[in-house]
Amino acid sequence: MTGLRTTLTEASVNARTVDIAFLSVFAISAIIFLVLFVLLIIFAVRYRRGRPANRGPLPKLMRREIEIGWTTATTFLAIFIFWWFVAGYGLPPKAAPNQLEIHVVAKQWMWKTQHPEGAREINALHIPVGRQVRLVMTSQDVIHSFYVPAFRLKQDVLPVRITELIFTPTEIGRFHLFCAEYCGTQHSHMTGAIVVMTPPDYASWIHAQPHGDTQDREGEALYDQFGCGACHAPQSQVHAPKLFGLYGSSVTLTSGKSVRADDAYIKNSILRPRDQIVAGYAPIMPSYGALANPRAVEALTAYIKSLREGAS
Amino acid sequence: MTEAAYLQPPPPDYLHDGHTLGSWLFTTDHKRIAILFALSITFFFFIGAVAISIVRLELVTPAGDLVGDDTYNKLFTIHGIVMVWFFLIPSIPATFGNFLLPLMIGARDLAFPRINLLSWYLYVGGAAFTVLTLLIGGVDTGWTFYTPYSTMFSNTAVLTAAMGVFVVGFSSVLTGVNFIATTHTLRTRGMTWFRLPLFVWSMYATSIVMVLATPVLAMTLVLIVAERWLGLPIFDPSRGGDPLLFQHLFWFYSHPAVYIMVLPAMGVASEIIACFARRRLFGYSFMVYALVAIAVIGFFVWGHHMFVSGQSPYANIVFSFLSFMVAVPSAIKVFNWTATLYRGSIAFDAPMLYAFGFLGLFTIGGLTGLFLATVPIDIHVTDTYFVVAHFHYIMVGGSVSAFFGALHFWWPKITGKLYPELWARAAAIAMFIGFNLTFFPQFVMGYLGMPRRYHIYPPEFQVYHVLSTAGAAVLGVAYFMPLFYLIWSFRHGGRASANPWQAQGLEWQTPSPPPHENFIVPPVVSEPYDYHPQEGPTAGGETSA
Amino acid sequence: MSDTFLKPPFETLERQHQAVSFGMWVFLVSEVLLFAGLFAGYSVYRNLYPEGFLVAGRQTDIVYGTVNTAILMTSSLTIAVAGRAARAHFGRTARRLLIATMTLGLTFLILKGFEYREDIAKHLLPGPSFALAQPGAEIFFSYYWVMTGIHATHVTGGLIAVGRLVIASRRDATWLSGSASEDATALYWHLVDVIWIVLYPLLYLTGRTGHG
């Protein structure tokens, strides 16, 4: 069935912002274009060859002044558009308290998502309406891009790196998920569905899912296998931070900045420890980017999360 | 040249001195080399066109029922590679630039005729690689060659494709060097910098971009070959490579490259509009500064192709700002062209129709560029058909229209024959209609979320795709018409006088087609675009006041 | 004699000379950007893997590196003097100096060849059997091979260009004094040297400097 589509639902807070920006820039350009168009028509008619018209030299005023005039005008218009629609935008929104953190792994050619409780999905993502969602994404092979037109959001998903996408769905419904970065043969098959549900529906849905809490066991095994304990174990000689109760705490970095030790932070510390060095420690931790595949990193993170005070 | 020149019988024109194949393949005459280029790029245009015709046919239905996934990917990849590097980049500079630059500045030839020939052979060499690529199964990376896909995952002929582009890159560097040196050292007496026709200025600006940007692409391709072929880790993230480095290197070339593709078109438009409006070009010096400004600022906006790549949001903001700045000089040019028409004496021969087409479509393409430069909007529409529409509006609607404009404007000069005006106008109009029908729907479906490089797609987009394909059919026919009536005109067309348009510019002061050494009597240099009936001498044209 | 050199489209010899050397300058700018692309990547990774690069930098063969640097600089000298000689109409001397330049260039390539052989023996060619474990070390060597390789091809190009002069001037050496391609070739040769002067610290002194 070929339903013609002429509008696109605004299903996130961001979608509004984007549409407003789009319509405004559209209005501005439309005006500019129409003015030019009308002028072209008028000149084309009035000064058609053979038609009598004043073809005398230009009035003095219509020389440098006007030139400088429209140059500055355009410059200011450009700066205005930039300042109004871009300057404020782009920096990721503040993390809301009840933020829902979902892990996304992209691979040729499918999307794997995992909920905090461990529930996993493939080429689909169920989320509750009105609650801020934070996607922590990585790729197992090439670059992909997580694109939800209804949210007007897109973010490339890179191998060995973590990228994030934060949004708040505002509409209940089923929306397209596309892979927007060309990734090989079945790029166009790498699509899925984003299902936005009422919080109760979501609760019951998540409840019905099989839970993958075996993950932190798996992580523990890897932790030994990679010999993380050699440095991080409490009794270790190497001067390395203790990982107990690390999760959720705030860590001060050598740069002086202090960051919240969330999943993304921990994953980054494993994949690219050099990015953020904890204050008072040497940057001796090797990167596990090459050894640990995304799944392993997920597991390790899950394990480190489970290392709460008293726990295990 | 001496008085004797008048007494001697006129020397044979460049088409007729020498008829052997060798006299063409080993010529160092810029005019003949221009013809060689013209024939080769036409051939490649049709390769790219056939490829995309199949794509368009495939996209008529949401399901992938005409070709398979891999074939589809190879089709749009070869389309992009061929159209950008083998057609559009050499299109105006290597043909009209080659032919006209020496004529317009009153020189006998380019500064380095043998290097000029060499750059044609390099072009053909690179082209050979591409054809080879096609023979051994094509390449499927998209024209952007993004890593790690191109180096570690694609199992198609990436190497041959990359090498082909690499070689052709050298061709355009040499052309650039040649043009720059020529403009500096071979201007005839009285041809001061600010008397140069804007077409020459546009060639000069283009050449600067070619010389500065192309080597970076060349190096990037070398690195791709090194990683893919020799297994040296350079971009591969799993061996410590930075996944974004390639994109920075690629776009550092490819954004300036888009100005390589449009500046020459701007030059052509300036010549045609001034001539058919019989008006001195409005704000000549501003036009010159604008060209140079575009060329320079164009080097600092590449990051606008990477807004969602994971580069820092601060970088995004900076690149966004610079992209808005690069739009300003283009704006100036658009306004000046329009103002040139004011109080003109406008004739609507085919070249002028193409120039109008260029003006309107380039403006639409450019304005949509502003949408893309606006970060929040780009995050939504990047890698959708909105982008595809944006660049086709500029590259096809703008540059290709200008190319056809130039073809008709200088056809009498190049061949010494007149083309059938009616057919030409019909083609121009058909091209304009077909073009908009093809690409306007793409803006809409792009904003509605239709991703690019998609072989199969959700049914709600079908209507737009059908429209677009219908448009492409019209466009296709329109592109074929000149092929036929121009060949006809070359055979049976009426003889063209030295200056059929009563145009200004030195190239019109020599017979059409010009003799081997360009000028029998040294040309007389006057103020540029000395059309204005009242001011200064006129080269004909009504002065109804 | 001038008309033997004057080629169309030029009308005067000095204009032609100007054009040739100006054209060469423009081309050199292009060449510089070619390597700039490499240097950009190099520095990105050097910031990403400081000690990987330090460790790897110590593995390159400083002896070969330094000797080759000396050789190239001498060759620059010889070709420069050759130019002077040519302009002063000492055709023979000029020609001999050009030959000297070529021999130096060749020695450079031969030495580079030996160096490469040792590098391979030391498993410094990136790949499964690569010698160093530090992250980044392998990337350093990717750049080492690409940079030196491309530079070597440029040296070869230079040799061909100089060779052309030597052959062209074998009949009468005064040819050198008139031809424009003499200084153009010299310019190119100097560029090839300058680039090596930049590569030398990046590839051989890294990791051997103080903070190593």
Ligand code: HEA
């Ligand atoms: C000839 C080719 C050409 C030209 C000239 C341009 C010109 C411009 N382009 Fe375009 N662009 C491409 C070819 C071109 N582009 C291609 C091929 C791609 C896709 C590559 C790929 O991914 O495959 C692309 C992609 C592209 C992107 C990335 C989209 C994405 O992938 O997410 C962006 C983002 O900023 C952009 C912006 C611009 C801007 C601001 C201009 C400006 O230079 C436009 C300036 C002109 C005007 C603005 C019109 C005239 C002005 C007026 C009428 C006055 C009003 C003006 C103001 C108020 C300022 N382009």
Ligand code: HEA
């Ligand atoms: C630079 C110049 C240039 C030119 C001139 C064109 C010309 C055209 N392009 Fe081009 N296009 C690009 C540059 C160009 N394109 C680039 C860079 C890309 C990106 C590639 C990538 O994503 O990597 C692209 C991608 C691209 C796509 C997106 C594919 C995708 O993302 O899946 C589409 C889709 O409609 C398209 C359409 C067209 C059309 C209809 C024309 C028309 O103008 C063509 C008109 C010609 C014809 C319609 C054919 C004429 C008739 C014949 C030759 C006879 C046909 C014979 C048989 C079929 C047997 N192009």
Ligand code: CUA
């Ligand atoms: Cu994954 Cu495209």
Ligand SMILES: [Cu+2]
């Ligand atoms: Cu761009």
